[in-house]
Amino acid sequence: MLYPDSDAQRQNEWPGGVEDPRIVETDDGTYVLTYTQWNRDVPRLAVATSRDLISWTKHGPAFARAAGGKYLRTESKSGAIPKPDRRQSDHRNPCERQILDVLSVCPSCGSPRRTNLRDWTPLEDANGHAIAVLSPRPKYFDSWLVEAGPPALITPHGILVLYNAEACRHARIQRGRHCLMRVIPPN
Numbered sequence: 001m002l003y004p005d006s007d008a009q010r011q012n013e014w015p016g017g018v019e020d021p022r023i024v025e026t027d028d029g030t031y032v033l034t035y036t037q038w039n040r041d042v043p044r045l046a047v048a049t050s051r052d053l054i055s056w057t058k059h060g061p062a063f064a065r066a067a068g069g070k071y072l073r074t075e076s077k078s079g080a081i082p083k084p085d086r087r088q089s090d091h092r093n094p095c096e097r098q099i100l101d102v103l104s105v106c107p108s109c110g111s112p113r114r115t116n117l118r119d120w121t122p123l124e125d126a127n128g129h130a131i132a133v134l135s136p137r138p139k140y141f142d143s144w145l146v147e148a149g150p151p152a153l154i155t156p157h158g159i160l161v162l163y164n165a166e167a168c169r170h171a172r173i174q175r176g177r178h179c180l181m182r183v184i185p186p187n
Helices: none
Strands: 017-025 031-038 043-050 057-061 112-114 120-122 145-148 153-155 158-166 178-183
Touching: none
Parallel strands: none
Antiparallel strands: 017 031, 031 043, 043 057, 112 120, 145 158, 153 158, 158 178
16 A cells, blocks of 8 residues: 655655555556655655555656756646557557656646656756646636546547546636546547
């Protein structure tokens, strides 16, 4: 079981805790869990791994080593690792090729690339700013919060992302209501 403990991640997980778990199994049988570390200061997307779903190794914030620590204090959460549609034989091992992350509140870390499933680096534009995948939209149901739902699914038509959202008080729906939406980006 994964929980805030008196371990190396204490400063990131106390006093707020851990939340927003998303889990996938890699082809070698390793379970990769993305979750939010919440210390009531900065929510951080973190990664943990397990071979048995009982004992977990926490690897810390997913963006900790990116750009010399540039993104360590950037709000990030709710990472969704794409999984293949097992019915499609031409979609092999996407966890070794591609990662998708949808961030909330400050969705600035966008669609990261990584060399493994523990250390993520946001894609940046020519000016060194992270490229967002999804962002809150003013006056819509997702005007304040946008975060990944369950693991994204790779399909022949693109990556299916289910996300939940929350509106700010100026939106057409009442603040505090969460909605579920889907996005299918083109191939």
